[in-house]
Amino acid sequence: MFVITGATGNVGRHVVAELLDAGHKVRALSRDPATASLPDGAEVARTADLPLEGATGVLLNPAAFWNGVDELLDRARRAGVRRIVVLSSSAVLAGEGNPIGDHHLALERQVEATGLEWTHLRPGAFAANALGWADQIRGNGVVRGPHARAHTVPIDERDIAAVAARALTGDDLAGTRPELSGPESLTFADQARIIGEAIGRPVTYEELSPEAARAAMAYAPEPVVDALLAFWAEAVDRPQPVSSEVERITGRPARTFAEWAAEHVRDFA
Numbered sequence: 193m194f195v196i197t198g199a200t201g202n203v204g205r206h207v208v209a210e211l212l213d214a215g216h217k218v219r220a221l222s223r224d225p226a227t228a229s230l231p232d233g234a235e236v237a238r239t240a241d242l243p244l245e246g247a248t249g250v251l252l253n254p255a256a257f258w259n260g261v262d263e264l265l266d267r268a269r270r271a272g273v274r275r276i277v278v279l280s281s282s283a284v285l286a287g288e289g290n291p292i293g294d295h296h297l298a299l300e301r302q303v304e305a306t307g308l309e310w311t312h313l314r315p316g317a318f319a320a321n322a323l324g325w326a327d328q329i330r331g332n333g334v335v336r337g338p339h340a341r342a343h344t345v346p347i348d349e350r351d352i353a354a355v356a357a358r359a360l361t362g363d364d365l366a367g368t369r370p371e372l373s374g375p376e377s378l379t380f381a382d383q384a385r386i387i388g389e390a391i392g393r394p395v396t397y398e399e400l401s402p403e404a405a406r407a408a409m410a411y412a413p414e415p416v417v418d419a420l421l422a423f424w425a426e427a428v429d430r431p432q433p434v435s436s437e438v439e440r441i442t443g444r445p446a447r448t449f450a451e452w453a454a455e456h457v458r459d460f461a
């Protein structure tokens with residue numbers, strides 16, 4: 193049996209589905225099981241209860257544990273969990289001083305110190321980040337944000353989920369830190385255009401000044417906003433490296449952003 197934390201999230205939901213499809217038992221954790229809306233086959237439990245009994249592997253989604261993972265890891269050891277798969281971030285490769293990278297790296301190290309088996313998945317930008325544009329696209333079709341020409345290599349969250357499922361159920365990824373990306377480097381303006389092609393209506397990207405972008409991102413903690421704006425400023429007109437890990441691990445090419453957009457037409461139209 194596998195415990196999936198952050199199970200209602202971008203990646204977790206797909207991991208739950210993938211494991212159930214393959215015939216595994218799944219316990220999916222959410223702060224609110226009543227509204228989690230997860231597949232019928234999954235046992236849904238409360239994150240705060242940390243019910244790890246009987247689990248072979250745990251998918252650790254840091255987004256569900258901002259207050260730390262001490263108790264989760266302690267319970268995992270005591271419950272006889274064999275393996276922890278961390279939904280980490282490629283930001284760990286940015287070097288010390290980047291708050292997003294530092295946070296995930298500390299967590300990776302904490303997991304390694306348990307003595308349990310581990311895999312650290314290190315994806316870059318999720319394609320799902322574009323869902324944050326949905327209101328603007330449904331409105332006037334103009335996405336407003338920083339650095340129109342900043343490159344990322346957006347990865348379809350289903351590809352991260354496929355690798356996560358593999359890491360939980362097989363032995364070949366134990367002790368590895370796969371860097372995961374989509375198949376092509378795209379600017380924010382490219383992503384907006386591709387969503388427009390998927391919904392059959394033009395979508396454009398209007399660049400905001402860094403100050404205006406900062407104000408629009410006030411929902412996130414200031415150091416995180418600073419780190420993201422710095423990443424994107426560095427990536428203006430600079431295509432980012434594409435990883436082939438999704439294909440190597442899953443045996444099929446990483447999904448394109450156009451495929452992702454076609455799957456999400458209803459979110460934007």
Ligand SMILES: NC(=O)c1ccc[n+]([C@@H]2O[C@H](COP(=O)([O-])OP(=O)(O)OC[C@H]3O[C@@H](n4cnc5c(N)ncnc54)[C@H](OP(=O)(O)O)[C@@H]3O)[C@@H](O)[C@H]2O)c1
Pocket residue numbers: 198199200201202203204221222223224228239253254255256257258279280281282315316317318321
């Ligand atoms: N987005 C990216 O581009 C990106 C790139 C690389 C790495 N990452 C990393 O991937 C991980 C997942 O990120 P995500 O943005 O996709 O999040 P997410 O997985 O969509 O969210 C995870 C789930 O955590 C729960 N949650 C949210 N806030 C919580 C809180 N304060 N306390 C407890 N539970 C909470 C929510 O589930 P319930 O409401 O059901 O409890 C949510 O569905 C993060 O560690 C992130 O840093 C993200």
